[in-house]
Amino acid sequence: MISETIKQRLATIEQLPSPLNTMLKDLPIEQLGYFSSTQVDDMCQAMTISRAELGLVLLPLASSFAVAPVSNFHVGAVAFDSAGNAYLGANFEFAGNHIGQTIHAEQSAIAHMWQRGATELALLVINYAPCGHCRQFINEVNIADKILRQADDENSHCQQDSVDTVDMAHAQAIHAHDHCHAPYSGNKCGIALEYAIEDTEKEDNTEIVTGRYAENAAYNPSLPALQVALNFRRMQGKDWQNIKRVVMVETTTNFSQVENTRSLLASINQSTNQDIPIEWYKGSANQSYLYNLQTHAIISVKTKHT
Template identity: 30%
Template sequence: MSSNPFKADPAIPARLASLGPELREAVQQAAKGVLASRARAPLGNEGSVIPRAVAEDLIGRFQLSSVRELMLLLLDVAKGYAHPSISDFHVGAVGLEAETGNLILGGNVEFPGSHLGYTLHGEGFIVIRAMSRGANISTLAIGEAHPCAHCRQCLAEYARSGELELIDPLGHTLSLAQLYPWPFDPAYLGEPGAMPGRVLWPELAFAEASDHPEAPALLAAGRHSHSPYSRCPGAVVLTLADGNHVSGIAMESVAFNPTIQPIQAAIVNLLAHGYGYADVREAVLGTVIGGAVDYSRSTAELLASLSPDIRLTVLGWRG
């Protein structure tokens, strides 16, 4: 086992322990109630999100010391978004939106019947949700501020990654720069990095006219695809049994791998809003068919591992 070169602040775990199990349970139950009230409403994209005003109310009501303390207390709640169908190892993560002060909760996701490379870690869940909401993350709480190299590379893709801090219940407060001091970052390929809300493909259009009912939503999502390296944007819209929709976009890495595929991002947004795989009726994919990156086959593979009944429609972008 590798040794930990970073010193933790013992006052943080001592403070958390002093709060006692009853208070911890009360905070977590209150948060669960807020999250449940916001589930299954993807139109506002508020799934797995605790608004700043609610977070501040929880801090005041339970006499917590800070939003960071609240984030650490909510890690067990965040595990509720985990779907580790292979390992049964549940990971929770909580992110603080830089622009709004809202909290985003998420967990790790695995896909039995497919290969392990589709796995999403808790950190990835948070950045996907933040990207879909047009927000950056300033602070990320995880069980141990020791993300794997895959996650460090994923986090380094963001233009504001140098400002990111990671905290944990052990008492660590570490910057991404400390954890990944000499990163292979977007600047190596002359790119600024991922900027949530950025319209990277304003002229994106379908190769052929489509009357698919989700074509406009797919096009709107695809224009935000973070695909500066392959120049092959990708997006997915999932149609759910209740008529609602969730979407996801490609999020490329300067290292190429770990790139997040649009179907992975759409699944995160599905789970964040309290839906399950059985709720998905159709997926429509926008991709550059036959391009340097074509998401058609990988999307079909992952959907088949979720349910053989999900219809997939592929619409090609103009290359």
């Protein structure tokens, strides 16, 4: 469902300099969080500005996606990949939950870029100096060996096209688990959130949003799988409430994300009074199945051992 809050805030488009406001005003909300390199070049040429300058101009648009019930302080960020595509990000806070669950705007833009399959961060534009938390998160992109690279399918243990699953939510959660970034703890985690859609013409009236764990060497700046999924949902201009189903896959080591995930889900679903159970599966690179820790059900997986 398209967010009414974002709809109201997008009146800011009219305040953007001409001709940018004209170029953007007729685009659907779903297309205002991401711009292809062609669109970026067209906007830069129309305004005779650089990509960095365009990023600054787009910051008010990026901040319109923010959710800040605690601070009431909306922050925007714009990330450009090496191909010139632009990915907007904003800060997200969660009322009634630990402030440490917050997604910072810099994290949002980078995670948005990662979820769309980008491979290299070339430029990050923000409207305030990054905090130490975000500096460490950004540094991970610089020091990691292609942190934003998709995992090599030949070294992938739980491939989406080789999974015997009951439904797509299982398959996509497994795929997210297998393509996360957890080089320090080895605690891989992927999640799939299932939402109902209003398009009655479709035989399947659900849509799935996935998230994968983005680990940081300092641990605290890491971005959990649920936050990555919620961030992507919001940057598509959609509300993240009214989740119908949650499937989570973990290769647990010394910790688990399931309790923090359960707590945050309870917070964001407060308005609907829904208690959404997590279908929680334990995955392993050395096993040929996923084990549901609650129902004891087994999902068969064809693994590749490396």
